[in-house]
Amino acid sequence: MMRRSMETVIDVIVYPIMNVIVFGFISKYLLGSTNQGMFLSLIIAMLFWQVFSTTQYTVSVATLWNMWSHNLTNLFASPLTLFEYFVAHAITALVKAILIFGIGSLIAYLQFGYSVIQLPVLFLLIVMINLYVTGISIGLVLIGFIFAHGTRIQALTWGFVSIIQPLASVFYPLSILPEPFQSIARVLPLTYMFEALRQTILDGAVLPASQQLLISGSLISFLYLVVSILFFKYLISSSRQSGQFAKNDL
Amino acid sequence: MGHILSVEHLTKDFGEFRAVDDISFSIAKGSVVGMLGKNGAGKTTTIRMLLGVTTPTSGAISYFGKNFNSHREPSLQRINYISSYNTLLGRTSVWENLQIYAYLYNTQDHKKKIDELLTYFEVQDIKKKIYEDLSSGQKTRVNLVKSLLNDPELILMDEPTAALDPDIADKTLSLIENWKKEKNLSILYTSHNMQEVTRICDEVLFLSQGKIIEHDTPANLAKKVTKAQLILTFEKDPQLAFEYLKNRAISYEHKAPNQMIIETQENEIPRIIFDISKTGLWMNDITINKPTLEDFFLQISRNTHEIS
Numbered sequence: 001m002m003r004r005s006m007e008t009v010i011d012v013i014v015y016p017i018m019n020v021i022v023f024g025f026i027s028k029y030l031l032g033s034t035n036q037g038m039f040l041s042l043i044i045a046m047l048f049w050q051v052f053s054t055t056q057y058t059v060s061v062a063t064l065w066n067m068w069s070h071n072l073t074n075l076f077a078s079p080l081t082l083f084e085y086f087v088a089h090a091i092t093a094l095v096k097a098i099l100i101f102g103i104g105s106l107i108a109y110l111q112f113g114y115s116v117i118q119l120p121v122l123f124l125l126i127v128m129i130n131l132y133v134t135g136i137s138i139g140l141v142l143i144g145f146i147f148a149h150g151t152r153i154q155a156l157t158w159g160f161v162s163i164i165q166p167l168a169s170v171f172y173p174l175s176i177l178p179e180p181f182q183s184i185a186r187v188l189p190l191t192y193m194f195e196a197l198r199q200t201i202l203d204g205a206v207l208p209a210s211q212q213l214l215i216s217g218s219l220i221s222f223l224y225l226v227v228s229i230l231f232f233k234y235l236i237s238s239s240r241q242s243g244q245f246a247k248n249d250l
Numbered sequence: 251m252g253h254i255l256s257v258e259h260l261t262k263d264f265g266e267f268r269a270v271d272d273i274s275f276s277i278a279k280g281s282v283v284g285m286l287g288k289n290g291a292g293k294t295t296t297i298r299m300l301l302g303v304t305t306p307t308s309g310a311i312s313y314f315g316k317n318f319n320s321h322r323e324p325s326l327q328r329i330n331y332i333s334s335y336n337t338l339l340g341r342t343s344v345w346e347n348l349q350i351y352a353y354l355y356n357t358q359d360h361k362k363k364i365d366e367l368l369t370y371f372e373v374q375d376i377k378k379k380i381y382e383d384l385s386s387g388q389k390t391r392v393n394l395v396k397s398l399l400n401d402p403e404l405i406l407m408d409e410p411t412a413a414l415d416p417d418i419a420d421k422t423l424s425l426i427e428n429w430k431k432e433k434n435l436s437i438l439y440t441s442h443n444m445q446e447v448t449r450i451c452d453e454v455l456f457l458s459q460g461k462i463i464e465h466d467t468p469a470n471l472a473k474k475v476t477k478a479q480l481i482l483t484f485e486k487d488p489q490l491a492f493e494y495l496k497n498r499a500i501s502y503e504h505k506a507p508n509q510m511i512i513e514t515q516e517n518e519i520p521r522i523i524f525d526i527s528k529t530g531l532w533m534n535d536i537t538i539n540k541p542t543l544e545d546f547f548l549q550i551s552r553n554t555h556e557i558s
Binding site: 005065066068069070071072073074075076077078079080081237240241242243245246249 | 262264322323324336339340354355382
């Protein structure tokens with residue numbers, strides 16, 4: 001479908017790569033010569049951000065494609081289960097996220113001289129898995145809302161990242177945020193991952209403080225996944241009760 | 251004969267509105283059941299509940315003797331669905347779309363199966379085309395191919411020919427009829443086209459305000475409309491016939507010279523013709539328009555209470 005859908009190619013491939021490139025140049029211009037650690041942490045944050053945003057976008061928009069094609073009833077009139085449907089999109093999201101991360105990493109290495117494999121492999125994997133799981137969780141809840149309320153809220157699928165990005169302290173420390181927003185940021189697993197990422201790049205090693213951030217963030221990510229699955233099931237059930245599930249296909 | 255589908259006391263409420271009201275029916279193997287009713291009668295809601303995409307408020311659905319709620323996947327494996335309102339993935343080719351559904355239905359030797367069906371429905375040449383670029387007729391045929399990928403024992407057809415012109419609709423209907431005969435398929439068929447329903451359905455459920463108000467064969471339902479139309483064309487001015495009709499208080503219209511149109515009970519027609527012929531008037535032409543399923547539909551829809 002990718003080669004026939006320019007929207008998907010632009011959204012999933014072009015935008016993320018351009019973000020890494022443009023963000024890299026801006027960071028280099030502002031900080032490159034004065035603060036190498038900060039410069040790298042900004043590029044790497046943008047690179048890892050793509051894992052979350054690509055995952056969330058892919059999981060959510062795939063359902064919209066089925067709605068736009070009026071294909072949803074056909075799908076769910078087949079023996080396909082919701083679990084299988086979800087897993088299929090989760091696998092697609094994983095492939096796309098790895099692809100984008102790979103291309104972005106290559107650009108970061110070739111253009112800005114930083115290799116992500118300088119980070120400890122286990123640390124890298126934990127951060128990526130957490131960002132992927134959070135992307136899945138939020139994507140799932142967004143699909144659930146679309147099933148329950150229809151495509152009138154479809155803009156959330158591509159707009160939600162813009163709401164969550166400033167709150168998740170992706171490019172700056174949590175302490176920069178005003179206090180009410182810090183409280184919100186503390187319940188987001190993304191915040192812990194990007195704090196840990198920043199500290200590790202600046203420290204040059206995964207110190208105990210970063211380890212603690214990874215543990216806390218992972219627990220919250222897992223909690224998000226469990227809650228999002230339960231909430232998704234509830235939204236699907238209410239959508240089938242209200243008749244909106246089938247109406248989404250018209 | 252075992253029932254493929256049994257529906258018992260099915261009800262669906264949307265808030266205060268009752269869309270489907272305590273309906274019960276069954277479909278036997280090899281039979282084609284039509285579901286008729288005007289817009290909002292509850293047909294589509296019923297189909298959606300039968301597919302599991304809308305949850306019933308109460309009642310039970312069983313496929314092949316097993317409760318649908320607790321045997322969803324095995325039931326859906328043995329049935330299929332086609333609607334003119336639900337299409338396949340627009341930006342994917344015909345072949346890719348059909349492959350996706352072949353995987354979902356776990357179709358054995360799916361490439362051969364898809365090829366066979368595409369050939370049967372005469373759309374083999376478009377298999378590499380993008381689905382959204384197809385004409386309505388081509389889309390309907392591809393949807394039919396999709397609906398037969400799992401060799402279903404029952405197909406739920408929701409106005410499958412609604413988007414087609416009469417010629418293509420006729421051809422599509424013939425293909426469905428032939429396939430049904432060859433495979434002894436059961437079909438639940440909704441349509442607004444009464445001729446289609448009369449042509450392919452063994453029995454008809456008539457829904458009104460969510461309830462089944464009639465359940466019979468198309469011919470028997472048509473017979474429930476007792477009024478027929480008699481058109482008589484005379485050799486000369488039929489003054490004597492007018493007088494006869496006035497005397498018997500039978501209403502008529504006189505729109506063309508030497509012609510009269512009489513609306514009357516069907517069983518009165520022989521007597522009227524006999525009596526008018528006794529006046530000595532020579533009739534050049536006699537046309538009798540007997541009631542059809544469409545007349546029944548109109549009568550019910552207009553709520554004229556003229557059913558015997």
